[in-house]
Amino acid sequence: MPLRMQVISRDEHLVFVAARPSASHTQLPSWGEVKPDWRAESLGWLDEEGRLVGAGLVLYRPLPKLKRYLAYLPEGPLIDWYAPDLGERWLEPMLAHLKRQGAFSVKMGPPVVVRRWSADAVKAAIADPAARRLTDAEATSHDPRALDIAERLRRAGWRQTEPGGEDGFAAGQPRYVCQVPFAGRSLEDIQRGLNQQWRRNIKKAEKAGVKVVRGGYEDLPAFYELYAETAERDRFLPRPLSYFQRMWTALTAEHPDRMRLYLAHHDGDLLAAATMLTVGDHVWYSYGASTARKREVQPNNAMQWRMMTDAHELGAAVYDFRGITDTLDESNHLLGLLRFKAGAGGEAVEYLGEWDFPINRLLHRALEVYMARR
Known part of the structure; x- marks a missing residue:
């Protein structure tokens, strides 16, 4: 029998999330306030006894x-x-509700892990000339249910x-x-999982006198100055300062x-800055920024180690470095980022990815054409 769908309150949504071991920060009511160009709605799945058994944050973007x-x-x-009846019991009621709300297309990202590659497996894959992508290397574990x-x-x-x-319609996670697994590990275990370069750089930063401190809302403009420099150096379009101020206020x-x-x-110079997000026992390194000056004192390693130490103190089960490339091509500038994150003992994790359901195929196709032209 299909579950009953209804709009739920912010408090009901937060209570449901709090009872789960892990949930993405993008599935919290506050995330809707970070995205003012989208209309947000908290949806609930109720069983036959009226108990809340599922929840989701839906963002609506108008055509x-x-x-x-x-x-x-x-x-x-x-x-x-x-659930064996995933479609009939869970997804069909959701699609019916979203259609009533005027949705012409639905996009979702199941939080389902398909495969994992340990830090050693990632290192071996990068060194293997026959491996062009992560999927060419044997996974450390995989879940056939995915x-x-x-x-x-x-x-x-x-x-x-x-x-x-x-940006705009090009939504995607x-x-x-x-991810660096923390569950059941002491801080010393996690430190031993760092590669030699990481440990050397942390010591170098400490010896050079790098100081890592926590900031507040008033420090976001200083963070943003570094972030804008990073965007220009790495050739990506930066978000405005107001985005991070809104994010801080809402979260x-x-x-x-x-x-x-x-x-x-x-020595009084701000060299690196980063935001960290926490939901339950899951901690994310969210946005990072750094200057090209004084790289030799290794501020990024010092900052990440402080964040990992604090995450462990918070009781984190996982420290999540967020996105990586799946390419192992030496010519791809993102490979260095994969090396940096895997060097912290991070394992590569493949999720099921994002999925679209075209309710109105004509409008869905028009959106695809529009996005391709952009």
Whole structure:
């Protein structure tokens, strides 16, 4: 029997998330406030006894000049993805509700892990000239249930999509991430998991006198100055300062320790800064920024180690470096980022990716054409 769908309150949504071991920060009510160009709605799945058994944050983005919407559930919804009746009991009621709300297309990102590669496996894959992508290397572990979910989604009419940016309609979260497992490990165990270069750089930063401190809302402009420099150097389009100010205000209002800012100084100069997000026992390194000056004092390693230390003190089960490239091509500038994250003892993790359901195929196709031209 299909579950009953209804809009739920912020408090109901937060209570449901708090009872789960892990949930993405993009599935919190506060995330809707970070995205003012989208209309946010908290959805709940109720069983036959009226108990809340699933929840999701839906973001609606209107089509220009039309009251039709792209409905997006980033890294969600939070439901029983392994249920044998996933389509009929869980997803069909959701699609019916979103259609009533005027959605012409639905995008979601099941929080389901397909494969994992240990830090050693990633290192071996990078060194293997025959491996062009992570998927060419043997995974350390894989979950066959994830492939079954993918097949059931395809049969139900869902289409797997490639990840994109988040600007405008190009909504997307990373399919491949790098995570350092913390559960059941002491800080000394985690430190031993750092590679030699990481340990050397942390010591170098300490010897040089790099100081890492926590900042507040008033320090966001200083963070942003470094972030804008990073964007110009690495050739990506930066978000405006107002985005980070809105993010801080919304997330810390929901929980005072949901978002943190870290700043790495050397002799009075700000050299690196980063934001850290926490939901339950999952901690994310969210946005990072650094200057090209004084790289020899290794402020990034010092800052990340402070963040990892604090995350461990918070009781984190995982420290999540977020997105990585799946390419192992030496000519790709993102390979250095993969090396950096795996060097911290991070394992590469492949999620099921994002999936689209075209409710109105004509409008969905028009959106695809529009995005391709952009």
